[in-house]
Amino acid sequence: MGSTMPETLVTTALQRDLLAHAPAPGLFVYSNRGGQHCGDVYRTLLHEHGALRSWSRRGECYDNAQDKSLWSRRKTEVFELREWPVFADLADAQASVAEYFDYYWLKNNNSSG
Structure with missing residues (x-):
């Protein structure tokens, strides 16, 4: 990022x-x-x-529904919990994205169910 x-x-x-x-x-x-x-x-x-x-096909946003859904969840789960401005600087935004995707990956790849 x-x-x-x-x-x-x-x-x-x-x-x-x-x-x-x-x-x-x-x-x-x-x-x-x-x-x-x-x-x-x-x-x-x-x-x-x-x-x-x-x-995706040109002009077909639904071809990428999974990706759009992930970013929508991130916005709901992270952005809406923060005050404006959402990030203090680029480093804060980078850390937030990395933290969320680490969390998301672990949540969805946890072998214990």
Whole structure:
């Protein structure tokens, strides 16, 4: 997460995730149609790891309903509990996103049910 979204931000995040999780070939990686997801570096990373790029159809927001639902839950569970401005600075926003996704991942991957 950054104050802008250059291609290097997206490719660095993808590279870290691919290295951390070593997914099996055939992984679908959803992205929007932004220029950051169309670049050669991004496409090469996907190809090198046997991952497939998945895009929604143009103008079809429901193709990405799972992702939209996750961000909606985050807004409800986190944003609405904070006073405006929601974040003190970029570092606060980054920490909030990391904390929420760690929480969400643990909650949904807990083997005890």
